Amino acid sequence: MNTDPETFICANTSLMAPPHVPEIRLRLASEVHDLWLKTEEDLEEIGLPPPFWAFAWAGGQGLARYILDNPQEVRGKRVLDFASGSGLVAIAAKLAGAAEVVAADIDPWAGTAVRLNARENGVEIGFTADNLIGRSIDTDIVLAGDVFYDRDFASALSEWFAHLAAGGRRVLVGDPGRSYRPTERLEALATYEVPVTRVLEDCEIKRTTVWRFR
Template identity: 70%
Template sequence: MKTDPEIFIRDNTDVLAPPHVPEVRLRLATEAHDLWLKTEEELEEIGLPPPFWAFAWAGGQGLARHVLDHPGLVAGKSVLDFASGSGLVGIAAHKAGAAAVLAADIDPWSETAIRLNAALNDVVLGYTADNLVGRDAGWDVVLAGDVFYDRAFADVLIPWFSTLAARGATVLVGDPGRAYCPRGRMEALATYAVPVTRALEDSEVKKTTVWRFKTIP
């Protein structure tokens, strides 16, 4: 029997405030391992990707914090929240005054998580499950939290983000020191100490930097 995403998310998460972004409430998992097992068992799929939508990752928390503290970055602008996951960064952008926010994530479960989380925060986000890499819909600002964890993914993101920045978009990345973060292509805007779940990371606090892609590749 097919699992209903909304029922599953409501049953396996709690409404919590991410520690670095207390202004936002999200449906988050409290035990990463238990949720992973339940996801595999209930969906009866082998090798199902981890439920990224169920956690407030360090890169997203740092980026959301920076947007809320510097609303001028997004106020009155069109924003893409790329690889949105829970919708945390997009919600922060909306709260900071963005004119429109599109949350993009190819995981179909993210659509339900983002809808539920947006409702918790009394905001409305657009959503797409399309793979937007390489596309340009004229967004003023592109936000991406914690996306440089994989070499192959980084190899397609870096030229895309560089092209967007070159035509005038503000491209901001929140990164907690992932191996494939292209630091030489960006300028650091701020660094935060973000509390995280030890079950997901190798420490309880991750040093997280908000970067801006340079306009000249």
């Protein structure tokens, strides 16, 4: 029985380049259901949340693409990548010249995934598993990919992001049309057609927009 996160992640993922961000290589899974079952079996837990850290979601790919194409957004700045998952957006920010990047995700396995993926791309990324929603943060810009998928979570995030934006922090989110996106609080910056897998989505291409939180 193996429950070591690093060994498990390396055994159940492969190094791949997300299709919309080919400059970056990540340890990703090809089948969400298979990996979910393996995770439950190895940890002997029922109902373990899906391993979001094992997939390059459309919102994260769009946001990472925007950051790489617009490095002035993060160059020389302190960056928080909220709900980081694999660390894709955090890595993009560091490659684009951010002075300091911290990935935040409450899934403790995400910390291992971020560390492995950062090492693969030759960058250093900090990590915190703390729940930061509602807290003051010492950063210049907040990035968040694909976070508006749950009503209560999206509501809490919207209030927090609005508070951060009102305090002078730039908040950018990548979203492929999730149900609870607070469109009235957002200003569109760029839109992409992001290739995805039907394992995760109901189509092969997701129209994904990068928004600035007002």
